[in-house]
Amino acid sequence: MLTYTIRRLLFSIPTLLFISLIIFLLLELAPGDPMAQVPLTVPPDVKQKMREALGLGEPLHIRYVKWLIQFFWVEPQVFVDWLTRDTWLLGWLPDTSFSEGKLRVISWQTRSPVMDIVIQRIPQTLWVVGLAYVVGILIALPIGIYSAYRQYSIFDQAGTFVTMIGFSIPPFFTGPLLIVVFAVGLGWFPSIYDTTHVVRDWASFKIQLQQMIMPVMVLALQTTAQISRFMRSSMLDNLNQDYVRTARAKGLKESVVVMVHVLRNSMIPVVTVIALGIPSIFGGAIITENVFKVNGVGQLLLTALFANDLPMVQTLTFIFALLIVVFNLIADILYGLLDPRIRYD
Amino acid sequence: MTEQTATPKSFEPVPTAPPRSQWADVWRQFRRHKGALFGGGFLVFITLAVLVGPYLWTVDPQKLNIRFKDIRPIYTALWDGDAKVNWAHPLGSDNLGRDILANLLSGGRASMAVGWAAMLISVVIGTVIGVVAGFFKRLDGLFMRFTDLVLSLPILPLLLVAVTLFRQPLRKNFGPETGMFILIVAIIGITSWMQTARIVRGEVLALKEREFILAARSIGTKPFKIITRHLLPNVLSPIMVSATLGLATAIITESALSFLGVGFPSDFPTWGKLLSDAVPRMEEFPERVVLPGLMISLTVLSVNYIGDGLRDALDPRIRGR
Numbered sequence: 001m002l003t004y005t006i007r008r009l010l011f012s013i014p015t016l017l018f019i020s021l022i023i024f025l026l027l028e029l030a031p032g033d034p035m036a037q038v039p040l041t042v043p044p045d046v047k048q049k050m051r052e053a054l055g056l057g058e059p060l061h062i063r064y065v066k067w068l069i070q071f072f073w074v075e076p077q078v079f080v081d082w083l084t085r086d087t088w089l090l091g092w093l094p095d096t097s098f099s100e101g102k103l104r105v106i107s108w109q110t111r112s113p114v115m116d117i118v119i120q121r122i123p124q125t126l127w128v129v130g131l132a133y134v135v136g137i138l139i140a141l142p143i144g145i146y147s148a149y150r151q152y153s154i155f156d157q158a159g160t161f162v163t164m165i166g167f168s169i170p171p172f173f174t175g176p177l178l179i180v181v182f183a184v185g186l187g188w189f190p191s192i193y194d195t196t197h198v199v200r201d202w203a204s205f206k207i208q209l210q211q212m213i214m215p216v217m218v219l220a221l222q223t224t225a226q227i228s229r230f231m232r233s234s235m236l237d238n239l240n241q242d243y244v245r246t247a248r249a250k251g252l253k254e255s256v257v258v259m260v261h262v263l264r265n266s267m268i269p270v271v272t273v274i275a276l277g278i279p280s281i282f283g284g285a286i287i288t289e290n291v292f293k294v295n296g297v298g299q300l301l302l303t304a305l306f307a308n309d310l311p312m313v314q315t316l317t318f319i320f321a322l323l324i325v326v327f328n329l330i331a332d333i334l335y336g337l338l339d340p341r342i343r344y345d
Numbered sequence: 346m347t348e349q350t351a352t353p354k355s356f357e358p359v360p361t362a363p364p365r366s367q368w369a370d371v372w373r374q375f376r377r378h379k380g381a382l383f384g385g386g387f388l389v390f391i392t393l394a395v396l397v398g399p400y401l402w403t404v405d406p407q408k409l410n411i412r413f414k415d416i417r418p419i420y421t422a423l424w425d426g427d428a429k430v431n432w433a434h435p436l437g438s439d440n441l442g443r444d445i446l447a448n449l450l451s452g453g454r455a456s457m458a459v460g461w462a463a464m465l466i467s468v469v470i471g472t473v474i475g476v477v478a479g480f481f482k483r484l485d486g487l488f489m490r491f492t493d494l495v496l497s498l499p500i501l502p503l504l505l506v507a508v509t510l511f512r513q514p515l516r517k518n519f520g521p522e523t524g525m526f527i528l529i530v531a532i533i534g535i536t537s538w539m540q541t542a543r544i545v546r547g548e549v550l551a552l553k554e555r556e557f558i559l560a561a562r563s564i565g566t567k568p569f570k571i572i573t574r575h576l577l578p579n580v581l582s583p584i585m586v587s588a589t590l591g592l593a594t595a596i597i598t599e600s601a602l603s604f605l606g607v608g609f610p611s612d613f614p615t616w617g618k619l620l621s622d623a624v625p626r627m628e629e630f631p632e633r634v635v636l637p638g639l640m641i642s643l644t645v646l647s648v649n650y651i652g653d654g655l656r657d658a659l660d661p662r663i664r665g666r
């Protein structure tokens with residue numbers, strides 16, 4: 001298992017390098033000019049200097065390597081500095097200053113480090129998207145278990161239908177639909193997610209809850225559809241196994257048979273699917289964040305794209321890719337750990 | 346058993362029904378899946394509507410008519426007597442007086458065209474890569490590693506990046522509509538072939554070891570002929586299933602891009618574009634959001650159901666029962 005993990009970790013390095021190269025070349029080949037917005041009255045030599053100030057004067061490969069160094073070497077150093085300076089966890093260590101005087105990945109829009117902005121935006125995304133994912137899983141698991149246990153019952157048929165709808169109705173339709181019904185028609189929830197809202201007491205907590213319900217519902221519908229399907233088919237695979245008959249023959253209670261024996265074995269593939277779905281939910285949240293005006297990571301990517309802020313776009317896209325690679329790895333390792341029948345070596 | 350061997354030859358049952366072809370069997374099984382049948386019916390209906398509809402409902406979707414702007418659909422008159430309705434615009438008109446029914450029809454045309462074209466591209470790429478990787482052992486590792494790599498790319502962000510960045514030159518070269526169409530179809534097609542490739546490769550790997558391939562090889566059939574004559578017909582069913590899923594994904598992806606504002610221009614609307622254009626005024630005119638949204642959802646739902654039914658119908662283990 002350990003050798004497998006190490007091998008996979010080593011293999012993910014060229015994968016990540018390749019992905020970063022693809023993203024870099026894509027942005028490079030694109031025929032947009034970051035100087036396009038500069039007025040025509042600016043003389044060409046000044047323009048050239050501005051270009052160089054943005055780091056555009058260098059040839060292609062040097063810029064790519066510089067970005068790599070900034071992302072993989074300087075940013076972790078900044079992180080270590082922050083750890084030893086400002087956190088209680090490692091704050092007792094002497095303050096380090098690895099990153100002093102080194103250039104970080106700078107956003108062209110705000111002229112501040114990209115990672116700082118990303119870190120500002122991550123809580124909003126995690127709070128809405130992450131909670132939606134958890135809620136979706138919590139709804140999906142019981143549905144999947146029960147519809148497998150009572151296969152072809154009315155509940156199962158209804159569950160299948162709802163799942164099909166969850167697969168088919170895109171979030172950019174459910175979002176506006178919910179807004180029309182609950183925000184405009186009934187007036188229960190606000191139509192826009194206010195990220196500046198601070199939870200201080202019970203009343204403000206209620207407002208926070210109200211504004212979170214709709215985006216969470218939209219995202220949770222997608223998650224529920226996928227995971228309840230997986231849970232159901234995985235339960236069905238296990239319910240006909242010999243060990244289930246043995247457990248029943250021993251005289252175990254039905255609840256113990258289903259909820260302990262079958263469920264634990266059925267959860268193995270479901271856990272990996274849950275792990276695999278985490279990065280895609282970040283990408284898919286772009287639409288939901290746009291509908292409910294949540295200023296999270298997805299919205300950051302969109303605004304950066306429209307503003308032609310290439311360092312920001314590149315870093316964000318690469319972070320999404322990094323998440324996918326990392327969670328693929330986690331899913332594979334989890335599968336091996338949970339299921340003793342799987343041996344990778 | 347002994348009884349059977351003792352039976353005289355003349356009693357051997359003569360098949361009364363004419364032999365059924367494989368596709369007749371598939372169709373029989375497909376018909377038993379109610380959802381798939383409804384889905385198929387709806388898809389045929391929608392396809393016919395967007396193909397023939399513009400000839401029957403000959404209102405120009407781009408015609409501005411400021412006197413007849415913001416007309417509500419005719420059915421709002423049922424509960425709201427004061428609503429501004431007009432039989433000339435059965436589904437109402439938008440804030441510039443463009444007819445919504447005509448827009449829905451022409452938008453459906455664009456959406457379906459994008460969906461089908463992108464799906465065809467992705468299925469062709471996926472099949473080629475899958476068959477080559479499964480059939481030629483030397484290329485297998487390389488191709489599958491490549492597939493894994495592409496699978497770990499963040500698709501939606503990359504789509505957004507590609508569309509925003511390459512929009513201008515393609516528009517310049519091919520005109521705003523054709524350029525956008527080529528760009529979106531190509532990009533969706535290029536980024537969604539991976540699942541097909543994986544499934545096809547798995548099937549080909551299993552088929553390759555079967556006797557009929559060995560027989561074909563032993564009479565000197567060239568690899569290309571083996572692929573086209575013997576392998577492709579046998580992997581048709583998984584390809585068809587993943588093609589239906591691909592069609593659904595392509596329609597949704599195109600609408601999502603249009604919704605985020607990087608898709609088709611407003612004067613060449615697709616369903617997604619109609620929906621996103623209507624969102625700012627959805628408090629007063631919810632139907633403008635609901636109608637295109639319903640079209641997208643119903644089309645995708647029916648395609649998904651067809652895929653479900655096809656999967657059952659094409660699986661010989663299920664079909665016999």
